[in-house]
Amino acid sequence: MRVAYVFSTSGQTIDYILGDMILPQLEAGEHRVDVAGMFFFHDNTFALRAGDPLGERLAAVAEEQDILLMLCDQCATRRGLAEKVGTYDSGRDRYEARNVVEGTVVGCFPELYEALSANPPDQVITL
Numbered sequence: 867m868r869v870a871y872v873f874s875t876s877g878q879t880i881d882y883i884l885g886d887m888i889l890p891q892l893e894a895g896e897h898r899v900d901v902a903g904m905f906f907f908h909d910n911t912f913a914l915r916a917g918d919p920l921g922e923r924l925a926a927v928a929e930e931q932d933i934l935l936m937l938c939d940q941c942a943t944r945r946g947l948a949e950k951v952g953t954y955d956s957g958r959d960r961y962e963a964r965n966v967v968e969g970t971v972v973g974c975f976p977e978l979y980e981a982l983s984a985n986p987p988d989q990v991i992t993l
Contacts, residue, residue: 868900870934870987873910879993880913885920892927902987903934905978911937911947914966925967934981935970937963948972 871888873879891897904924906914914921914935928935939961942948948961961972973981 867989868902868985868987870902870982870990871904872907872990872992873904873913874907874992876909880910880920883993884913884924889920889923889927892931892933893923901931901933902982902985903936903978904928905936905938907938907941909945911942911945914970915947916965916967918967921967925969928969935967936978936981937966937970937972939972939974939977942966942972 871884873884888897892901912918914924914937924935927933937947939948939959942963943950943961946964947966948963950959951962952960954960956976958974958976963970963972971977971981
């Protein structure tokens with residue numbers, strides 16, 4: 867089974883659920899499902915700042931296991947983790963990640979859907 871995680875709840879979600887539960891399982895190869903991607907909202911975007919210990923661990927696992935790491939474009943921009951670099955053909959603004967761990971991309975739901983479409987998850991879990 868393939869899952870995708872959406873981290874939308876602020877507070878202890880990132881440190882506790884991702885940092886102490888999900889990530890150690892992924893690192894040990896014991897998560898028991900394939901993770902297609904992780905989408906981060908609000909202050910959860912800070913977990914993927916360059917140099918953040920949790921983010922650096924997550925980036926290493928994401929590269930090894932081909933996991934999409936995506937920040938909400940508006941959330942990342944408001945926190946200095948992305949900037950506008952143009953527009954899509956649809957006219958929507960396009961953003962690029964800045965000062966984040968390797969492999970992180972920025973987008974909105976249309977980009978998330980496109981990125982996951984080649985091998986979509988069976989379930990999406992919002993935390």
